Amino acid sequence: MSNSISIYIHIPFCKSKCIYCDFVSFPNCEKFFDTYLEKVKQEIDYHASKLKNRNVKTIFIGGGTPSLLGGEDIFNLVTFVLQKFSVSKQAEITIEVNPESFTKEKALWWKKAGINRLSFGLQSDDDIVLKKLGRIHNFSQFQNAVKEAKSLGFSNISADVLLGLPNQTPQKIRQTLRKIAKLGLAHISAYGLQVEKGTKLFELIKNEQIKLPDEDLSNEIYNSAYLELKELGFHRYEISNFSKKGFECQHNQNYWVRGEFLGIGAGAYGFIDGAHYENTSNLVDYIKKDYVPQNIEKESKKTKMEETIMLALRTEKGLNISNFNKTFNIDFCEKFKPALDKLSQQKLIKITKNHIKITNFSISNAIILQFFMLID
Ligand SMILES: C[S@@+](CC[C@H](N)C(=O)[O-])C[C@H]1O[C@@H](n2cnc3c(N)ncnc32)[C@H](O)[C@@H]1O
Ligand code: SF4
Numbered sequence: 001m002s003n004s005i006s007i008y009i010h011i012p013f014c015k016s017k018c019i020y021c022d023f024v025s026f027p028n029c030e031k032f033f034d035t036y037l038e039k040v041k042q043e044i045d046y047h048a049s050k051l052k053n054r055n056v057k058t059i060f061i062g063g064g065t066p067s068l069l070g071g072e073d074i075f076n077l078v079t080f081v082l083q084k085f086s087v088s089k090q091a092e093i094t095i096e097v098n099p100e101s102f103t104k105e106k107a108l109w110w111k112k113a114g115i116n117r118l119s120f121g122l123q124s125d126d127d128i129v130l131k132k133l134g135r136i137h138n139f140s141q142f143q144n145a146v147k148e149a150k151s152l153g154f155s156n157i158s159a160d161v162l163l164g165l166p167n168q169t170p171q172k173i174r175q176t177l178r179k180i181a182k183l184g185l186a187h188i189s190a191y192g193l194q195v196e197k198g199t200k201l202f203e204l205i206k207n208e209q210i211k212l213p214d215e216d217l218s219n220e221i222y223n224s225a226y227l228e229l230k231e232l233g234f235h236r237y238e239i240s241n242f243s244k245k246g247f248e249c250q251h252n253q254n255y256w257v258r259g260e261f262l263g264i265g266a267g268a269y270g271f272i273d274g275a276h277y278e279n280t281s282n283l284v285d286y287i288k289k290d291y292v293p294q295n296i297e298k299e300s301k302k303t304k305m306e307e308t309i310m311l312a313l314r315t316e317k318g319l320n321i322s323n324f325n326k327t328f329n330i331d332f333c334e335k336f337k338p339a340l341d342k343l344s345q346q347k348l349i350k351i352t353k354n355h356i357k358i359t360n361f362s363i364s365n366a367i368i369l370q371f372f373m374l375i376d
Contacts, residue, residue, distance in 0.1 A: 010265030011066040022196035024267030025064040048084035058251035071109025078113035100137035102145035158187035170224035186247035219362035318357030339370040
């Protein structure tokens, strides 16, 4: 087993809550910032004492809104991780940034801390749509922040956009992507908007106060985004992730090959020594109680197989057949023959010497399901 790991640190604070968001994030919690960071350090200590010989390849500070915290706080946090773990010199260190909370001063602290990748949450270039979504920034704040970050020497900058937004069309998403690519981004994540129960968006849709593109239009929007990004020089390396060559997100790639990772902070989860654990998402509990990983669950063979297939088939490389056979000690082509025959006949997958790849990512869930149905 490889001795390298990734570290994810969750900052569960936001200025306000977006209507579609069901991530662990709390608005109006400034009073908890300091105690939370102390607790996060305690958790880092806990894991560091147990994982002495591991080499950290990537660190990802996500949220929530990590850019809401002071620059020096982020500097101290990263420095603490560097002191407690052996972190490789070329480690990719990312921070998620919301455009409205970006400042030059914070960015200078991030740089000093060794952060070398910024991931901006943009979502849309349309200020009216941003407002509808409950976002508190506009497009020009994003443009200015990216320009400033570049002038400070950040070259690995990513932006998240959402697909399937109200009034979005294939033409509009192409315009959006052209506009943001002009800023010289290295990476773009384009996520299909998920409507989660318990969010304001869910209620608005139920009450017919907001309408999203239907499935066919959403597929067209995805395919247009893919084609536009390809023309702009961004290659797809996973269903939702596109980058200039050499700027693929290493942190996410570790998840997709089921590499080990620590999840630190309220609501974070990790995967170490073949077991998943999950931290409480109750902020007060996380802050008050002594840290011990909870809900430790050794994964079953079924879950492991499903996860391996799903994550691999969502990547551009596809599933590596010989690796799969070695891991599970079975013959993939024999076990999944009915799905392979059906899907290749329909030209929905491509089978090469050692890989199976999806050819139509806009219906990937239905394709992956064909494999799941054969797992007992
Ligand atoms: C959890 S957020 C954190 C980043 C930052 N707070 C922000 O919103 O800009 C990371 C990304 O997840 C994506 N995301 C959040 N909620 C989503 C949803 N319901 N469906 C699809 N993508 C979502 C957004 O693109 C967002 O940039
Ligand atoms: S800023 Fe990001 S994490 Fe916070 S509520 Fe909005 S989508 Fe969720």
